Amino acid sequence: MKILKTLRLLGLVVFIASVLIFIGTLFIGGYALTEKTIETVFSSKTDYVTTTLKDVAKEKGILNKEMGNAFVFTNEIESLLENYNTQVTTAIAKEKGLSEEEINQIFKQSIQDDTVVYSKEILQNVFPNDAAKVKLVDEATNWMYVGTKKYEKAADFKNDFTSKISDINRNNAQEYLIYPNKYTKFDLVKASIVGPLQENNTLYLFLTFGLGIIGALMFILTGLFLEPIPGIKNNGIYLSEATNRGWVALFVFAFLVSFYILLYFYPFYIVNWTRIVDPLKGVFIKGASASQWFLYGILYCVSMIVMGVRMFIKYRHNAYQIVRTASVLFFQIIFAFLLVEILPLFDLPGVDLKNAWPLDYNFVTDWNVKQHLEAGHLGKFMLVWGVVLSLIVVPVMVYLYGKRWYCSWVCGCGGLAETLGDPYRQLSDKRLIAWKIERWTIYPILVFAVIMTLVVGYNTYNIVYNPSNVGDSTLFGINAYKINEIYGFLIGSIFAGVIGTGFYPILGNRSWCRFGCPLAAYMGIIQRFKSRFRITTNGGQCISCGNCSTYCEQGIDVRAYAQKGENIVRASCVGCGVCAAVCPRGVLKLENSTEKGRINPNEILLGNDLDLMDLVNQK
Ligand code: SF4
Ligand code: SF4
Structure with missing residues (x-):
């Protein structure tokens, strides 16, 4: 027992060390812009571009100059691109346009x-x-x-x-300008890395991802032997600094939020992390450079696999949880990661084939549609599959099994929430006001997604089939690119990423699925009004312990239904089954059956529904 406890502690130390090394790698080594870097990054541009850029870099004194700080280096790159664009515009103006004179x-x-x-x-x-x-x-x-x-x-x-x-x-x-957007800056900064990360990235891959996995598994697997009797043990969950918004949770929160902000908006500051996973990218394309999205995919899969092992151990007595966890891991690893990497090797669009509209909000954008149409029969088939998935498969499956088939068995966001987010499920807000807010946010977001899809889809139709009608890309006075950009920023990045995952340790693991996901809203409407799914309650057995409500990640007050013996038919229920798993009396059961009698409100007076003294006086 002592050895096991020591091993568990050691695992924790190793894991923390790997996280610190991972953060530390952002500050290792330096950056130097060379002629070769410029030639590599802009290999598709003309000689005029690369030669001018080299000249401007020389004039600025930054060519071959090593800088130790990504912030300073990125500033220099920004100013280099600005100088270059001004110089090129002036030169071309003299030749073809109008000069100042x-x-x-x-x-x-x-x-x-x-x-x-x-x-x-x-x-x-x-x-x-x-x-x-x-x-x-x-x-x-x-x-x-x-x-x-x-x-x-x-x-x-x-x-x-x-x-x-x-x-x-x-x-x-x-044709000669270089847009100083985050992608160009990312490519330039990454190609300029010098020092230990450039030479020894495999070692850092082991020190960060390798040690992190070993440490986490040591911590998790020893739990199997320290608590050999199967059963869910949430003991002390509200006393832990990690799971009850304590200082550990705040550190994780700060780390996750910063990570998402850097990933979405400032990827050029995390080029060192992408350098670490270059050897893994090389497995798919020899010598290829990993993007921030590849890094994210690896982190996503690793987190889900490691925390999936924890789920297998924690819920090892519960077949539903084991199969469900295996399912989300399968869909994440095969569909969301491997296929996305492998399909482009066959000149097909690297898309996640299980990602349904409107969660996949770029589905009808012109670049996505064109990419599919240009990829031959298979590309066209993938496009048709996207439509069939969203308009036929999703509603039919929700009718048959409830939205759990997607949210808790297939979806990547749900998969992360059910594995990495499991320790935080009790933090969901169960108050009535949270339920109200939920309805006030999720349905307007669905409406926003539908309007955006109509506008963007109309523009795409014109671009692909009716170019003479493209005009200024507007419908109902809304510009297709603008609305897509606003939606992507507010919903796709800030809500789904920064808040959805970054706030796990504060708001619980399903804040995106509960308050923001338009696909969850779409499926929720079907689940509420036309589905065979319900959670049945054997009210007579309920001892009102409240375990079910506590661990419902969607903030549903399950106990209130159980006490009344009423079926739980809620639009937001993702069918995770944890309420049934934690119930000590076997009161709850997730079922699919006929629609008859599915919604059975049981009006029962509860103590706080009436004033007892009034009742006594009336008698
Ligand atoms: S009601 Fe139960 S199955 Fe539904 S989301 Fe809550 S815990 Fe999961
Ligand atoms: S966990 Fe079971 S016994 Fe406890 S309140 Fe919920 S339904 Fe009742």
Whole structure:
């Protein structure tokens, strides 16, 4: 017993050490931009781009200069790209567009005594031997003088003119510009890594992921021998700093939230972590560089597998929980990770085939549809499968088995919640107000998703089948790209990621599934009104211990139904089965049966529903 306890403690120490090393790797080594880095990252661009970029980097004094800090280095990269774009735009403007000097000449002739007299003749005066330039500028600016258009103030004319010329110059330079977005910065910073991580990433893979897995498994597996009698043991769960919002939980919360913010918005600061998993990426494509999404996929799978082992041990007496855990692991590893990596090797879109709309909110975007259509028959089949899955398979399966078939058996978000999130399930809010908030958030998000899909889908249809009707990509006055971007930011990143998982230690493991997921809302409506699923209660056996309500991750007050002997038919129930598993009296049973008698409200007066003294006085 003592050896087991020591091993368990050792496992914990090893796991904590691996987490600290993992965090520490962000600050190991340095970054140096070289000519080779530029050539590698921009290999698909023209020589002009790489040569100019190298020159600008030389001028700035950052070529071959090693920097030890990702923040400083990224700032330098940002300013390098800005300088490069300005330089390229100016150079191309001189050659094909309008230079500063030329603009000033036009202003000089167009503004006389503070009156604007701009016209095509002025352009012909300024460019007597360049008809093409006259045509180019006139086409973009003739609305400034035709008809009744008149400028009261010269400053207004200057503003309009400069803005149009900037557009012309930018359009001319388009093919040479480098957009300083997070992807470009990520590629540049990652390709610039120097030092131990660059040379020895396999060692760091072992020190972080390897030790983390070994330590966690030592901690979890020893529990099997320390508590040899099967049965759920949640002893002390409300006294632990890790599971009752104590300091350990706060540390995990801070780590998870920071991780998601970096992953979604600042991936260039975590390039060192992606470098660590490069050897694993190499298994799929030799020598390939791992993206932040590959890192996320590995972390996701590892967390689910390790915590899945914990689930197998904790619920080893419960067949439903064992099969359900095996199912979510299967779908995560095979569908959400391996197939996503393998399909592109066969020129097919690397998509998660079990991800149904509207959870997959990019399903109808033009780039996604085009990617499928360009991938031959199989690509088209995958597109049709996505439609069939969302519109036929999902509702039919919810009718037959309730939304548990997806939320607790297939879904990646549900899979993580049921494995990594299991220690936090008791933190869900059971108050009536939380139930109200839940309905006020999840259904509007479903409406938002439907509107976005209509707008984006209409735009995609025009792009693919009716290009002459693309226009400004709007429907009902809503721009397709804008609404997709807003939805992706607010719902896809902030709600599903940062809050959904980051807040596990604070709000419980299903806050996304309960308050935000539009697919859960869609399935919830079907489950509530047209399904064979219900949890039946044998009320006479209930001792009102409240275990079921405590461990319901969806915040359903299961006990209240059990006390009344009423079936639990709730839109939010994900059918995890934990309420039934923790019930010491076998009161609850998850069942699929005929719809008749499924909803059986049992009106029973409870103590706080009436004033007993009133009742006595009335008698
Ligand atoms: S009611 Fe039971 S099965 Fe449904 S979500 Fe809550 S714990 Fe899971
Ligand atoms: S866990 Fe079982 S006995 Fe306890 S309140 Fe719930 S239904 Fe009743």
